[in-house]
Amino acid sequence: MKLSTSTRIILLLTGLYTSSYAQQKNVIIKGTVIGDTKGYNRIDMYSRNPDRYDSLTVINKTFTLELPFEAPYRQMFSSLHDSKVLGGYAPQGILIDKPGTYQVIAKIDSTGTRFSATNGDAQQVYAAFSADMDIAWKTNEKTLQQKYGKDILKRLNGKGEPNAAAAADMEALENASAKKLVTQYVSKHPGSYAAAVILQRNSRALDNTTLATLYQRLSPAIKSLREAAAVATEISARKLSVDGATPADFVLKNAADQSIRLSDYKGKYLLIDFWASWCGPCRASFPHMRELYSQYKGKNFEILSISTDRDKAAWLKAMKEDNNPWAQAHDPKSEVAKDLFNVQVLPTLYLISPEGKIIAQKLEGTTLDKKLQELLQ
16 A cells, blocks of 8 residues: 555654653652651652652652653662661662563661562562572671670671671681572572662672673673673672782872872882772871871881772872871772772772782781881881
């Protein structure tokens, strides 16, 4: 059948409209609050992929928001109630794996607000994994209490005399539990966005072989996502950041926008300190680092602090307050931190030899002191 020109135009416009509509499917957050907000009727939402922040008013125990869907991401939630009543808040995430309506529950009690979702395929997988992890953690805590006494958890949390043996046991138990459950969930749900999030967020507990094996089990579609790409980067960075490896040269900027290169320190022992303005332990370590710098700076030794702050102003403010006498550089996208040195937590320290090789890493407390004494005295 031959179509008239006007009919062709109508069909063309209809096709364009249909295609455009298909590309503009949205995510709708429908929230219900259970419990007493005590008048603090605000829910804050933010995400990193894409970067977005929204502040929602709770009306008649409900809140709602519609936003465009671009790719799977983790939507973070927090409540004004927790900030005002408890003096702080712990952001919690809901996995958004496709367009549609997500029914979110914000349950408030004396411990704060707990966010959950009654639907969403990836979110349900992640919620089940988190519940199993909670059970494993409680079992591990009982094991430690049976071995070291009922007060051991307080001591491990900094209340009382430290116990190095208990801390090592706790880390071993947590890593074993995480390895078991991560392997179970990633293997069972390789095509779920939850698998990529679970693997990325628990990668520190996994040895190199397990991490690489589980990454390979992810479906091609999941491997294309940001979280899976971060795992691939970590696998590569682990190979580059082992003791004895030679990190690739890099260029970062200091506060005066001048270039700082790793190769600038060739011929010296270099302590690289990865930190951020919001990291309390990082900044608490600076007074002792200043003592070490004063002690060794004339003995072929330098320190380079690399801030991973996304906010340059926050970095500059903290740098001015701390006033450390060694070189400072900014890594706002964590490209050096993650891609070259596999930095997963802050602070993280690397000691580089005059030949440019990694001598030691993740140095803490007296371990750093002993290593510097060994090399420089």
